[in-house]
Amino acid sequence: MHNDDGINGAGGGADGHPQDRPPVPHTVIEGRYELLEPIGSGGMGEVWKAHDRRLRRFVAVKGLLDRRAMTPDTQKAAMQRARREAEALAKIEHQNVVTVHDQIETADQVWIVMKLLEGRSLADLLSRDGVLGVPRAADIGLQMAQGLRAVHEASVLHRDVKPGNVLVRDGGQVVLVDFGIATFEGADRVTRYGGVIGTPPYLAPELFVPATHGPTSASDLWALGVTLYEMVEGRLPFGGNEVWEVQANIQQSPEPVLRYAGPLGPVIQGLLATDPDGRLDAATAEAMLREVLADPGTPTPTRAAAPAHPPTARPTPPAGPSSGAVPSGSVPSGPAPSGPVQSGAVPSGPSSPAPREGRGRFRGWKVAAAAACVVLLAGGGWIVSRGDSGGERDDASGQQGAGSAGGDAEQAWEQWKSARKRLTIGAKEDQPGLSFYNEDTGVWSGFDVDIAYALAGKLGYDKAQVDFYGVTTANRASKLKNGEVDLVVASYSMTPAREKRDGIKFVGPYYKAGSSLLVRKNSAKYDLDEAVDVKRNHVEVCTARDSTYADKLQEDGYTTGKWQPDTYKECVERLLDKHSSVYAVASDDVLLAGYARNDPAHLKLLPSGAGTEPYGVAMRKDDPLLQSKVCSGLQEILAGKEWSEMYMKDLSPLTGRKTAPSRPELRPCST
Structure with missing residues (x-):
């Protein structure tokens, strides 16, 4: 179970009553559930990881009562209410709702015992990725709607639906969690202190109208x-x-601008209807989301429309003054065009019948979705991300394109380029010396960045036509497959296993790094001068999730934490935190050397270990034309002076070498 809110503090409450004091670790409830550690808290109550002594399993235990809002006079009524809520929650059996195993009542609290789930909250995913592709968002939204329908059919309201209370498990299952403030329809909408229950940005406008029933x-x-x-x-x-x-913004602009929603637009608009009687119900939202995922009759954008760069993209500042013209296929800076669709954009169809009741006005949503999709496409505002395929493409993008060009490779490449006026390259933002984005200046720098610029030049793009997009070890494969980037140059270790697992194609290597460990320079507890010291002392080693080191460390006998972060920067931050259990970071020597060079007073790089990590340029596996051009371009870079010059400029200060090493040997390119 995961929650993103803080834990209620220990000690007496506002009134100093005993019920205000939360339990402490190793409290045993009803002689069965031993509370081990707090794992989160919602709007009310505490959540604990606990051990079920009878069934010998770990569970999540949550108290339903807000201890701060209870007095001796209100305790009896509050206990009765929480008892009814626990009974109702226990009856909900649905794959998209956290399972309730048991209900326990103590002298001053009503507890629900739930299945302990592992996964990441949707809030974590959004914090990491910024935005999600339309199909994935629709899939998560569909599962949320299914869970809410099950909750509502049990006459229960969640009351705090938000990304932090949505768990996304590794297999893609979505689970609604944190029913700490759940209640029944028609319940009071404010707390004892007069504050509104819930999280402000997600609260419906009717909750603030005095005449409503909550x-x-x-x-x-x-x-x-x-x-x-x-x-x-x-x-x-x-x-x-x-x-x-929040409420003032709803009143002033009740229809927020949709730029990237595509066919999800009608669903979002229907759910954000300010009149609750005209709002979509869960069943209708489900049906619409299923249609978005099935995508029947919805125009599928071709590769000729450049992928939309979400708000988190980091454009490279142009080398010279801009003409002010927006290149064909690029994303407009303003909202998507509105008004009638131009003649011929969408085949005319029968008009939808006039609505006859409440939510009937959404029966014509398929037509609206198709029209909205074409309007957005006209402005380059949306492109479908389609599983492993990397999106639909026109003939200029693959083998068919080469054939349609009559075997003329150059003509086929010009067609490919005409579909992409700009080249988008995924790179890491936080690796000094390799790839780094300076937020103050808006400038990218480092060896990977220079390789990317040089490669773009071989493909026929100048620097002003290159956009860099921040990626992490965990999300770079998905960014490629979703069509958000054309290439990834981000210290991506090229292995056959990764090509198969991530559904990508490598060209390279353009660099070979060694493996190493970064440790605290002056540790009061351990003397860590070699890798064997880290292993012998069983200190915790951090590495980026999904990196080549994630599994290798355990195989080699190192001690690792249960959860690994998405970036090495987070690992280094843990290493520098004196209260953290992390004493070492494992990664490539050149990567870690950048962090050591930036903070020599606190960080120390240990000698490199055995083995090398070859860095490759990654792209979608279904674009052999691009693979061929990248391969020939990288071959030119390695054969000339450019590679050595880039090494001496970016990596020599990290490695200490006075001359450039021998160039890596490019592997044969195959499609």
């Missing part, structure tokens, strides 16, 4: 709409930290 199932569906918007647009539809700010 939260309903429609309120949860509003929060689903906010979450869907946040997934595809990369921001909240109605900003503000305080309740009044």
Whole structure:
């Protein structure tokens, strides 16, 4: 189970009553559930990881009562209410809702015992990736709607639907969690202190109208709409930290601009209807989301439309003054065009019948989705990310394109380039010397960046036509397959296993790195001067999730933590934290050398170990034309003076070499 909110503090509450004091570790509830450690807290109550002594399994235990809002006079009524809520939650059996195993009542608390789930919250995913592709957002939204329908059919309201309370497991399963403030329809909408229950940016507008009866199932569906918007647009539809700010923004701009939603637009608009009676219900939202995933009759954008660069993309500053013209296929800086679709854009069809009741106005949503998709495509605002295929492409993108060009490779390449006026390259933002993005100046630098620029030049793009996009070890493969980047040059270790697992193709190597460990320079507890010291002392080693070191460390006998972060920068931050259990970071020697050089007072690089990590340029495996051009371009770079000059400029200060090493030997290119 995962929650992203803080833990309620220990000690007496506002009134100093015993019930205000939360339990402590190793408290045993009803002689069965031993509380081990707090793992989160929602709007009310505490959540603990616990051990079920009877069935010998780990579970999540949550108290439903807000200890701060209880007094001796209100305790009896609060206990009765929490008891009814626990009974209702226990009856919900659905794959998209956390499973409740048991209900326990103590003298001053009602507990629910739930299945302990491992995974990442949707909030974590959005924090890492910024935005999600339309198909993935639709899939997550569909599972959320299914879970909410099961909850509502049990006459329960979640009341705090938001990314932090949505768990996304490794297999793709989505689970609604944190029912700490769940309740029944028609319940009071404020706490004892007069504050609104829930998280402000996700609260429906009707909760603030005095004449209404409080939260309903429609309120949860509003929060689903906010979450869907946040997934595809990369921001909240109605900003503000305080309740009044959010509500003022809803009143001033009730229809937030949709730039990247594509066919999800009608779903989001239906869920964000300010009138709860006109808002989509869970069943209708499910049906619409299924249609978005099935995509029947929706125009599929071809590769001729450049992929939209979400708000998190980092464009490279142009080398010279801009003409002000927007290149064909690039993303407009303003909102998507509105108004009637130009003649011939969409085949005319029968008009949808006039709505006859409440939500009937959404029956024509398929036509609206198709029209919205074409309008957005006209502005280059959206492109479908399609599983492992990397998106639909026109003939100029692959083998068919070469054939249609009559075997003329140059003509086929010009067709490929005409479909992409700009080249988007994925690179890491936080690796000094290799690839680094300076947020103050907006400038990218490092060996990987220079390789990428040189390679772009061989492909016929100048620096002003190159956009760099920040990627991590964990998400670079998905960014390629989703069509968000054309190439990845990000210290990507090229192995056959990765090509098969990630569904990509490597060209390279353009560099070979050794393996090493970064440690604290002056550790009061351990003397760590060689790799064997790290292993012998069983200190915790951190590495990036999905890196080649993630599995290798355990195989080699090192001690690793249960959870690994997405970036090496996070590992280094843990290493520098004196309260952290991390004492070493494992990665490539040249990568770690950049961190050591930036903080020589606190960090020390250990001697390199055995083996090398060959860095490759990664691309989608279904684009042999691009593979061929990248291969010939990289061959030219390795054969000339460019490679040695880039090494001496970027890597020599890290490695200490006075001359460039021998160039890596390019592997044979095959498609």
